[in-house]
Amino acid sequence: MHVAARTMIQHYHERTKHRLDRYAAGPDTLDWDMQPDPFRRFIGSRKEQLPLTADTLLTTWANCHTSRIAPAPFNRSSLGALLELSFGIAAWKQYGPDRWAVRCNPSSGNLHPTEAYVLAHGVIGLDDGLWHYAPKEHALEQRATLSPDRPEDRSHLWIALSSIAWREAWKYGERAFRYCQLDAGHALGAVRYAAAALGWCVHLVPMTQADVAALLGTDRSADFAGAENEEAEFVIEITRQTPSSPAPFAWTTHGRWSGQANRLDQGRRLYHWPIIDEVTLASRCMQPLNMPNAPMPLAIPAVRPPDPHSDQQRASTLIRQRRSAQRFDRHAVMSTDQFLAIVRAMQVGRLPWDAWPGTPRLHPVFFTHRVAGLPSGIWVLPRSDHGEALLRTTLSPDFHWQPHGGELPLYHLANHPALASTLRTVCCHQAIAADACVAIAMLADFSAPVQANPAAYRSLFHEAGLMGQALYLEAEAHGLRGTGIGCFFDDTLHDLLGIRDQRMQSLYHFTIGMPVLDERITTEAPYAAQDAQE
Numbered sequence: 001m002h003v004a005a006r007t008m009i010q011h012y013h014e015r016t017k018h019r020l021d022r023y024a025a026g027p028d029t030l031d032w033d034m035q036p037d038p039f040r041r042f043i044g045s046r047k048e049q050l051p052l053t054a055d056t057l058l059t060t061w062a063n064c065h066t067s068r069i070a071p072a073p074f075n076r077s078s079l080g081a082l083l084e085l086s087f088g089i090a091a092w093k094q095y096g097p098d099r100w101a102v103r104c105n106p107s108s109g110n111l112h113p114t115e116a117y118v119l120a121h122g123v124i125g126l127d128d129g130l131w132h133y134a135p136k137e138h139a140l141e142q143r144a145t146l147s148p149d150r151p152e153d154r155s156h157l158w159i160a161l162s163s164i165a166w167r168e169a170w171k172y173g174e175r176a177f178r179y180c181q182l183d184a185g186h187a188l189g190a191v192r193y194a195a196a197a198l199g200w201c202v203h204l205v206p207m208t209q210a211d212v213a214a215l216l217g218t219d220r221s222a223d224f225a226g227a228e229n230e231e232a233e234f235v236i237e238i239t240r241q242t243p244s245s246p247a248p249f250a251w252t253t254h255g256r257w258s259g260q261a262n263r264l265d266q267g268r269r270l271y272h273w274p275i276i277d278e279v280t281l282a283s284r285c286m287q288p289l290n291m292p293n294a295p296m297p298l299a300i301p302a303v304r305p306p307d308p309h310s311d312q313q314r315a316s317t318l319i320r321q322r323r324s325a326q327r328f329d330r331h332a333v334m335s336t337d338q339f340l341a342i343v344r345a346m347q348v349g350r351l352p353w354d355a356w357p358g359t360p361r362l363h364p365v366f367f368t369h370r371v372a373g374l375p376s377g378i379w380v381l382p383r384s385d386h387g388e389a390l391l392r393t394t395l396s397p398d399f400h401w402q403p404h405g406g407e408l409p410l411y412h413l414a415n416h417p418a419l420a421s422t423l424r425t426v427c428c429h430q431a432i433a434a435d436a437c438v439a440i441a442m443l444a445d446f447s448a449p450v451q452a453n454p455a456a457y458r459s460l461f462h463e464a465g466l467m468g469q470a471l472y473l474e475a476e477a478h479g480l481r482g483t484g485i486g487c488f489f490d491d492t493l494h495d496l497l498g499i500r501d502q503r504m505q506s507l508y509h510f511t512i513g514m515p516v517l518d519e520r521i522t523t524e525a526p527y528a529a530q531d532a533q534e
């Protein structure tokens with residue numbers, strides 16, 4: 001099984017690379033009126049409205065990065081804040097006849113393939129059970145009660161995620177599986193930051209895909225009859241102190257289930273992408289991804305130095321104001337301090353990386369276009385000793401690996417005076433890559449982990465998505481703005497860095513700069529009707 005799965009993943013990865021002479025296979029035409037419904041519902045399930053409480057959280061951005069906040073109790077109000085700040089609607093946007101929601105978690109093409117579930121036991125004001133989160137209403141839909149033989153002790157809370165690949169595939173075709181996994185990684189980051197604002201800890205529960213599917217009921221085919229199915233991703237444990245709860249997988253199997261999934265695509269499906277089903281199957285986790293023998297991270301200080309710009313800002317404000325820049329001011333210059341603060345946020349051991357198990361396998365390469373005091377050039381931050389060794393043997397032998405100095409293991413690789421036009425080309429000719437102050441490519445230690453366990457294909461994208469979420473929020477905290485870049489010509493970037501094989505692959509790109517706002521787009525409050533009722 002492993003051999004076939006590995007071959008499948010390598011095949012999928014190569015096949016879904018965008019190349020200068022052809023994009024990965026996708027639809028030839030798009031009927032925008034036939035966009036998949038971004039809001040899943042479970043018809044016939046019991047609904048519970050959640051309170052909108054994020055405004056009451058006073059936690060500052062600086063305090064999010066410490067353990068100084070008293071953990072909030074597990075109750076309906078704090079759960080409402082957690083979900084509002086991780087998956088809730090952040091605003092409604094309107095331009096001409098088009099109206100769309102943006103959420104606290106970003107998503108490729110704003111298509112939102114990620115669905116969030118809550119598994120609650122002993123949360124005050126909420127019945128024990130499995131609940132699906134409905135972001136448009138900020139409400140929960142009950143999917144299952146808990147089995148009566150559940151352990152009776154203290155309260156437990158888990159968030160679990162699934163992906164609906166069709167939502168992404170509708171627009172992006174075969175490459176969509178990658179975007180679903182990146183979005184799931186962003187969602188993990190969104191949960192981590194929201195939990196930090198409540199003083200809570202977060203960690204990934206090692207479980208097989210089959211156990212996650214049984215827990216979430218995504219394997220209950222009758223409940224999804226006639227509707228797009230969901231692929232179980234992972235379970236996140238939320239604790240008020242350090243992680244200690246039992247694995248949750250037996251809890252819902254004997255519960256009472258309710259709800260029928262709605263159909264998201266009302267139109268006629270013009271395209272089907274069987275390779276997405278194949279890579280989904282090949283990358284399922286058959287044994288939990290624990291890497292006890294993995295090399296330890298570099299011993300770099302995870303302490304966050306004081307930052308006068310961001311420290312006193314409220315975390316809940318920063319989280320809800322996060323947006324993707326659609327254009328950047330091409331004359332803006334970012335300071336070295338801003339740049340280094342963003343680099344520092346990639347370090348292991350600090351928020352949000354405390355939620356990530358095992359050794360970091362993603363290593364950011366920074367392209368500094370317009371950073372005051374730094375040349376236009378290429379930099380790398382190895383995030384583990386193993387990563388540094390791999391980077392040194394994989395990247396171009398012409399790179400000179402000049403340490404930046406200071407506490408960060410940041411190396412200058414080369415100057416590159418024509419970065420803007422090169423990166424515009426690499427990033428599918430997108431102007432934001434040229435106009436950003438900094439662009440980032442996330443290089444993964446790729447072939448070895450995937451050979452050892454095909455499920456690593458998903459977890460590498462999750463780690464990249466988590467890195468993207470850290471970049472979005474750090475950019476926002478420093479008065480800048482970010483945009484994730486899923487569209488790039490994979491091997492063109494590899495050529496630029498001298499990468500010749502699959503030992504390292506770039507999985508995701510990112511841009512940071514000074515945004516230019518489009519005044520024609522109007523903004524409305526996320527839950528105006530509900531606000532008015534309260």
Ligand SMILES: Cc1cc2nc3c(=O)[nH]c(=O)nc-3n(C[C@H](O)[C@H](O)[C@H](O)COP(=O)(O)O)c2cc1C
Nearest residue numbers: 102103106107108109110182323324484485486487
């Ligand atoms: C995985 C991923 C890939 C993305 N790729 C691109 C891209 O190539 N170009 C772009 O302009 N925006 C890209 N975005 C930004 C999304 O379009 C944006 O998140 C979405 O429209 C929602 O807007 P928001 O981030 O302001 O909430 C990407 C976002 C994610 C999460």
